[in-house]
Amino acid sequence: MKEEIFDRYMQAGAAAKKILCEGAERIRVGASLLEVAEFVENSILDEGFGIAFPVNISLNEAAAHDTPSPDDTRTFAKGDMVKLDLGVHLDGYIADTACTVDLGDQPLLCEASIAARDAAIAAVRPGVAIGTLGTIVAHEIKSRGFLPVANLTGHGLDQYCLHKGPNVPNIPGSGGAVLEEGMVLAIEPFASTGTGFVHDGRREEIFSQQIRRPVRLPAARKILQEIESRNGMPFARRHVHVKSADLALSRLIHDGIIRSYPVLSDVPGSYVSQAEHTMIVTGDACIVTTA
Known part of the structure; x- marks a missing residue:
């Protein structure tokens, strides 16, 4: 090293x-x-x-x-x-x-x-x-x-x-x-x-980007811009300062661009x-x- x-x-x-x-x-x-x-x-x-x-x-x-x-x-x-x-x-x-x-x-x-x-x-x-x-x-x-x-x-x-x-x-x-x-x-x-x-619980507050891909939803694009400096490392919902963040996060998860990390209990x-x-x-x- x-x-x-x-x-x-x-x-x-x-x-x-x-x-x-x-x-x-x-x-x-x-x-x-x-x-x-x-x-x-x-x-x-x-x-x-x-x-x-x-x-x-x-x-x-x-x-x-x-x-x-x-x-x-x-x-x-x-x-x-x-x-x-x-x-x-x-x-x-x-x-x-x-x-x-x-x-x-x-x-x-x-x-x-x-x-x-x-x-x-x-x-x-x-x-x-x-x-x-x-x-x-x-x-x-x-x-x-x-x-x-x-x-x-x-x-x-x-x-x-x-x-x-x-x-x-x-x-x-x-x-x-x-x-x-x-x-x-x-x-x-x-x-x-x-x-x-x-096991996975219902609560999900942590996410990370998995792939890079163009998105159409403006709020989703804004989230990807905000987390770009993370270099793929995880972020929290409270780190995102975007209107309609929940909808945008759901869309990004649906499209496979980000993943969520459910609470493990x-x-x-x-x-x-x-x-x-x-x-x-x-x-x-x-x-x-x-x-």
């Missing part, structure tokens, strides 16, 4: 760590989800970085892909388990990091995802098979009495690319891709009190915790950019 690229990853990681901590401190009973999201994203921009994806604020059984709507009135309640997941980029080089804020009393569930993340990171080095990391993650979570979320994974990162191979499983496995020096990975275990599987009444770091594989281990 070139030194200037390495430096960009490290700078993005340091900013992500700082902003994650500051955002987590604002999650308290009675606080507004929308205000926390705006604080996090404004902080990223104020620090001179780009928003790699809309900040995810997912509650309780929701594991990922929830972000406030433009007129969101939700507030945090006592007992909530809150996943705060954010992405920072510098010239497209991304730091992806997440933590769980427990507004109830489930420290062991939070510990499960953290311990799984840290144990997997400790095993990262060239030559290690991806399946080995999944086995480590699953062991740490199951040994504490919970289930890893089987159909969510960590992932590779590249310039302006939030998800590329190899995927890092949260369940036991053998073989798979082998880690190589210079790979950039986000390891993000999810521990659940539910079934260990997430385990069964109602369950709780999910998450912990995530980004790292660069080195010659003999890894450097965690977001620690």
